[in-house]
Amino acid sequence: MAALSASAVPVVQQAVRVVEQSVPVQAVAQVNKAVVRAVVPPEAVTREVEVGAGQVFSDVLSGAGVDEVEAQSAMNAVAKVFPLIELKAGQDMTLSFERTPREETFKQAVFQPVPTREVAVWRQSDGTFTAEAKDIPVVRERIAVRGEIRSSVFEAGERAGVPHTVMAALTRIYAHSIDFQRDIRAGDSFEVLYDQPKTVQGKVVGAGSIIYASMRIGKEVRPVYRVTFADGTIDYFDGDGHSARRALLRTPVAVARITSRFGMRTHPLLGYSRMHKGVDFGAPIGTPIYAAGAGVVTYVGFKGGFGRYVRLRHPNGIETIYGHMSRFNKNIHVGSRLKQGDVIAYVGNSGRSTGPHLHFEVHVNGRAVNPLTVKRPVGRVLKGQQLAEFKRGKAHIRQEYAQLLDSSSAAEASGPIQVSSRAD
Numbered sequence: 124m125a126a127l128s129a130s131a132v133p134v135v136q137q138a139v140r141v142v143e144q145s146v147p148v149q150a151v152a153q154v155n156k157a158v159v160r161a162v163v164p165p166e167a168v169t170r171e172v173e174v175g176a177g178q179v180f181s182d183v184l185s186g187a188g189v190d191e192v193e194a195q196s197a198m199n200a201v202a203k204v205f206p207l208i209e210l211k212a213g214q215d216m217t218l219s220f221e222r223t224p225r226e227e228t229f230k231q232a233v234f235q236p237v238p239t240r241e242v243a244v245w246r247q248s249d250g251t252f253t254a255e256a257k258d259i260p261v262v263r264e265r266i267a268v269r270g271e272i273r274s275s276v277f278e279a280g281e282r283a284g285v286p287h288t289v290m291a292a293l294t295r296i297y298a299h300s301i302d303f304q305r306d307i308r309a310g311d312s313f314e315v316l317y318d319q320p321k322t323v324q325g326k327v328v329g330a331g332s333i334i335y336a337s338m339r340i341g342k343e344v345r346p347v348y349r350v351t352f353a354d355g356t357i358d359y360f361d362g363d364g365h366s367a368r369r370a371l372l373r374t375p376v377a378v379a380r381i382t383s384r385f386g387m388r389t390h391p392l393l394g395y396s397r398m399h400k401g402v403d404f405g406a407p408i409g410t411p412i413y414a415a416g417a418g419v420v421t422y423v424g425f426k427g428g429f430g431r432y433v434r435l436r437h438p439n440g441i442e443t444i445y446g447h448m449s450r451f452n453k454n455i456h457v458g459s460r461l462k463q464g465d466v467i468a469y470v471g472n473s474g475r476s477t478g479p480h481l482h483f484e485v486h487v488n489g490r491a492v493n494p495l496t497v498k499r500p501v502g503r504v505l506k507g508q509q510l511a512e513f514k515r516g517k518a519h520i521r522q523e524y525a526q527l528l529d530s531s532s533a534a535e536a537s538g539p540i541q542v543s544s545r546a547d
């Protein structure tokens with residue numbers, strides 16, 4: 124019996140994929156054909172097919188056994204609601220038929236050109252075809268995840284079931300403070316709270332948006348929070364209300380005047396013209412010098428004409444160099460991870476120097492650039508009313524994250540942090 128019904132399935136061409144579901148209303152075996160016609164209602168059959176290379180809509184139908192004239196008629200109906208040129212090879216389609224022992228009648232075709240849109244064409248009682256395209260409702264699901272890193276943050280995200288687009292967004296948020304190629308070690312971890320659009324059937328559609336994230340690198344924890352401003356702009360802020368996007372400080376000393384700019388100049392001591400690869404900031408001996416951005420120390424010590432010298436590596440191929448200092452911060456050494464604004468050393472007059480100043484260089488991909496003009500995003504800092512709103516929102520989000528993570532039950536959604544119009 125099984126072998127018989129299998130061979131009875133019409134041989135179809137490349138349009139047919141795998142599944143055929145048959146819903147017999149009543150057993151038909153061993154019944155006289157004439158009786159069957161009178162008694163047994165038609166059997167509903169659905170067939171999953173896939174659009175083959177070079178096929179148009181009617182080819183898919185006729186490939187599945189639909190009469191050519193009907194296939195053409197159905198295609199004409201679809202063309203009114205869906206641009207047929209957008210029907211791509213590989214598109215899944217569900218075809219419905221009514222089958223009687225004598226014949227099979229094509230009833231309906233349904234497909235989703237994108238996960239949020241459904242196109243259907245069906246036979247009317249008069250035999251003509253009607254088509255409709257409609258949006259599939261999308262819901263946003265809030266998801267809390269914590270993952271430990273073994274090799275890379277992307278691998279960790281995949282293991283934790285976080286979509287790649289969300290992990291990519293996470294690395295972009297931290298792009299100015301974490302070098303994901305070099306700073307991350309096995310055992311570091313991430314947290315993320317994000318909203319994921321899905322269809323009501325649970326299919327992921329589009330990119331999720333991050334509400335909160337945190338990176339734990341060694342012992343250091345760096346959270347970021349999404350903030351929506353009254354004007355609709357969005358930015359991510361660290362726990363202190365500083366934009367996660369701030370890049371390099373333009374001036375790595377608190378009080379200073381520029382005494383020599385970037386470019387060709389006659390060297391004051393050597394007497395001949397040469398390139399000045401940095402900017403000199405005149406300041407009293409002992410003035411603290413800050414790390415211009417988050418990064419890792421790659422050199423601390425004496426270095427020729429620079430005297431006491433520090434070199435930092437930042438993400439995105441950026442390095443900063445500091446020279447002529449009087450002393451170093453005793454706590455920094457090669458490999459130290461610094462936050463922007465950490466004190467690295469103090470202004471001095473060591474090396475080939477004409478007076479107390481900081482010599483400061485910025486390198487991008489190994490080339491010295493003008494620290495005063497190099498393009499970098501401007502970071503916002505939340506203050507006053509905004510900062511107060513931010514702190515309240517932050518506490519709420521942490522709580523929601525913890526609740527969601529603890530129990531898979533839905534916590535009360537607080538939404539991303541919203542702050543009033545700018546305070547600055």
Ligand SMILES: [Zn+2]
Pocket residue numbers: 383399401402403481482483
């Ligand atoms: Zn200099």
